[in-house]
Amino acid sequence: MDKPILQQWNSRYLILILLFAVSQISAQRVSYDLFSPHNRKIFGDRLFCEKDYLRAIDEYNAVLNHMPNDILQYKIGLSYFFMGRYFDAERNYKKLFKSPFLSEEAKLEYYRSVFYFGDYSGFREKINTKENFPLAYSNELSRLKAYSYLMDDSTLPPESEMLSKFDDTDKKSIIEFYSWKQDPPYKSPMKAAIMSAIIPGLGKVYAGEIGDGITAFLFTGLFTYLAVDKFQRDQTTSAWLFTALAAFFYGGNVYGSAAAVQNYNASLLNSTSIVKLSYT
Amino acid sequence: MKIILFFILYAGIVSAQTDWIKWGKADVDYEISSQHQRSHSIDDSSIGSSILSGLQVSYAVLISDVDGDNCPFYPTCSSFFVRSIKETNIFQGTLMFADRFTRDSNLFKRRDHYPVHYSGRLYDPTYNYYLDQNKVKFYSRKKIVE
Structure with a gap:
């Protein structure tokens, strides 16, 4: 009596194993097409989210060629x-x-x-x-x-x-x-030139060029000090040289201040970056 | 015959040897190599042009080419000086150059104050400094100037 039952169990067990094996094999045989329109769309969406827009466009165009x-x-x-x-x-x-x-x-x-x-x-x-x-x-x-x-x-x-x-x-x-x-807030080049004539570099600061203003002040101040110092020591040759350099930078500072204000005014005329757009 | 063959073989082996030049630490050179070929010709159209171009060439050969291509601006300061004198006069051109030299010596951050030229330098043309508001041209800092 055990033998037929045993045979039954053996055959059932065998069928189960076969079914299991077939399911495993058939699961492995599913083909995966990486370049299917569906996959390309998913990849395109991923690229879009990552802001890789040029490649996203390529992927989307590939999908659109199909549908x-x-x-x-x-x-x-x-x-x-x-x-x-x-x-x-x-x-x-x-x-x-x-x-x-x-x-x-x-x-x-x-x-x-x-x-x-x-x-x-x-x-x-x-x-x-x-x-x-x-x-x-x-x-x-x-x-x-x-x-x-x-x-x-x-x-x-x-x-x-x-x-x-x-x-x-x-x-x-x-x-x-x-x-x-x-009524754009233009600045006056003449005012900048006068400010720089009084205090070197101040006109540049007025034009918004603070670094340039400080540099102009330092250069003019340094060469003026050196010129005065040399004159006090009766070293006239080097004194006149430093005087010339001081005059060079002083003149450049006054001129540059007026030019800087003109550049500032031009930026006001053309600047659109401050216009912030709120968009719903 | 054997001696000749030996000599030929020896000469070949000796000339193939290159390792008698000792390997050593190379000195690092941070000089920026010039991106463009500078013209060293003198402009002889007039006496003033000759003097001006002569000064520029002398500066280029004696100082600039030795120091390296370091000017952050386009046009470079020497070119700016020559152009400003040619386009205005000696006095105004000198003042423009003095201002440009001061701005070049600015140690503080200035990248935001100038547009960028496609050569990678800061674009600072002469026509923005003629003290003529109509000729001043503003360039967006977000775009590269060609």
């Missing part, structure tokens, strides 16, 4: 934007204008790319003509349009019209930039 994907197209546009390649970003976003669920966002990012490209008058013209205008984000674009007036030399609109686009948290800084833009 259209609006999200990936959008992320390609974002990648170009983050790299500062605004023209390429614009080109990518244009492909999504007819997208069923990303059209408005693509249009918004398109306008944002045009803004960051720096053609502010062109940007305002596009907004005025309502060309591919995202209605869902009209407030954001109105704010961007207001910002664009602060970024170039065009005539500023009335203050009330500017401020109406912004909420109370932003109004204070906008008023500040608006006043700064209307």
